Amino acid sequence: MMRDPYEVLGVAKTAGEAEIKSAYRRLAKRFHPDQSKDPRAKERFAEVNNAYEIVGDAKKRGAYDRGEIDAEGKPRAPQFEGFDGFGRRSGARAGGPDVHNFSFDFGGGAFSSGRGGGFDADVLSELFGGRGARSRAAQRGEDVVASVTVPLAMAVGGGSVRVALPTGKTLDVAVPAGVEDGKSIRLRGQGRPGTRNGPPGDAIVTVHYAPHPLFKVEGRDLKFDLPITLYEAVLGANVRAPTLGGEVEVSIAPGASSGRVLRLRGKGLPATADQPQGDLLATLRIAMPPGADADLTRLMKRWRDDKPYDPRAGMIG
Numbered sequence: 001m002m003r004d005p006y007e008v009l010g011v012a013k014t015a016g017e018a019e020i021k022s023a024y025r026r027l028a029k030r031f032h033p034d035q036s037k038d039p040r041a042k043e044r045f046a047e048v049n050n051a052y053e054i055v056g057d058a059k060k061r062g063a064y065d066r067g068e069i070d071a072e073g074k075p076r077a078p079q080f081e082g083f084d085g086f087g088r089r090s091g092a093r094a095g096g097p098d099v100h101n102f103s104f105d106f107g108g109g110a111f112s113s114g115r116g117g118g119f120d121a122d123v124l125s126e127l128f129g130g131r132g133a134r135s136r137a138a139q140r141g142e143d144v145v146a147s148v149t150v151p152l153a154m155a156v157g158g159g160s161v162r163v164a165l166p167t168g169k170t171l172d173v174a175v176p177a178g179v180e181d182g183k184s185i186r187l188r189g190q191g192r193p194g195t196r197n198g199p200p201g202d203a204i205v206t207v208h209y210a211p212h213p214l215f216k217v218e219g220r221d222l223k224f225d226l227p228i229t230l231y232e233a234v235l236g237a238n239v240r241a242p243t244l245g246g247e248v249e250v251s252i253a254p255g256a257s258s259g260r261v262l263r264l265r266g267k268g269l270p271a272t273a274d275q276p277q278g279d280l281l282a283t284l285r286i287a288m289p290p291g292a293d294a295d296l297t298r299l300m301k302r303w304r305d306d307k308p309y310d311p312r313a314g315m316i317g
Contacts, residue, residue, distance in 0.1 A: 002071035005051035005064070013065070017058075024052040138198035143191045147206040148173065152217070155179055155209055156244050156269060165190065165203050173205055178270035181209045181217065214242060220269040220278030226262070227287040228252060230296075243267045243280055250282065258286040 006013050009023040030036060031044040038044065054073055055061045063069045070076055144166045154161070158177030164170050173185060184206045191201025215222040226241055236254035240247045243264065250262060261283050268278020289296070 002050065003047070005054045005071055008047055008051035009055065011055075017056075020052070020055055024048065024056060028052075138196045139194055140198050141192035141194040141201035143201040143204055145204045145206070147208060149208045149210045150175055150179075151210050152212045152215065153244055155181070155207070163205055167192065167203075169203075171203075175207060178272060179207050180272055180275075181207070183207055215244070215280075217269070220271070220275050221281055222268045222278060223281045223283070225285045226250070226282040227285050228256070230286055230288065232256075233258070233284070233286050241282055252284070256284055258284055260284045 006015070009020060009027065011020055011023050015023075027048045028045065031038065031041045031048060033042045033045060036045075050072065053060065054064050054069070054071065060069065060073065064071070068076055146163055146165050148161050148163045150159070150161055154175055156177065158179075159175050160172050161175055162170060163173045167190070169190065171187065171190065173187065175185075179185075184204050187203040187205065189200045190203035193200050209217060214224045216224065222244070224242075226239070228237070228239060232239065232252055233256045234254065236256070237252050238249050239252060241250040241264075245267070248264065248267070250264070252262075261281050264280040264282065266277050267280035271277040
């Protein structure tokens, strides 16, 4: 036996239309089978829908309040003294007409005698994004995701790269100049097909930088180690250094230490909407000559004995 619809929705019999609709929305969302983990969610959802079918409709609510229909929406046949509810005299043999096959109209709204199961399609559509009653409408296809790794030079200057999508399609994708690592490119209409003539989804391709043999990316800056000779460090020199746009000349001051960083302005990655043009940071690394050199060995021994110094002073103790 169905429970009283007011009790199911948790509202008083004097509740207004807005209060009833609000209670229904809350309970429908709570017990929707696609949302709830309650093992009785399907049963409770049907009960809530049936209750709202009765008291959410002004005419049916009135009929229920007057006792003309029951909690399932079934008509209550009028009773007369000496007759049962089927038009038979009390105690007559079974076999007369069954009230469950009748339909009644209580002033403009026909009610089927079968159990209700209707629901408010507009409300459910708002709650669940068009699922349920409106699932027959055209639906947009799902988006798909993919990733692609591009050379650093392409990230700077732009280009085209071939991408395999989860749908089985292979596309040539244009990579814009200056694209950031981890940024996505949206390809309209390249996702899963829609249903019932709905539009297809999109393909979202995330771009990653391939490791570079020389340069390390930090934000929009590029960093790399620039090897120099011992005599270039001592005497100073102008040396050639690589950049993504070709070689440039770098000036090294006399007495340069290994680990000193030289900044080449504007030689990093291009500017973006929220980041300025990057720089190229060259860290000097003194490279010793290959093999043993007797002259250098004698010179270093003399320096050690005549001009000692401690570059680690203050680091220990």
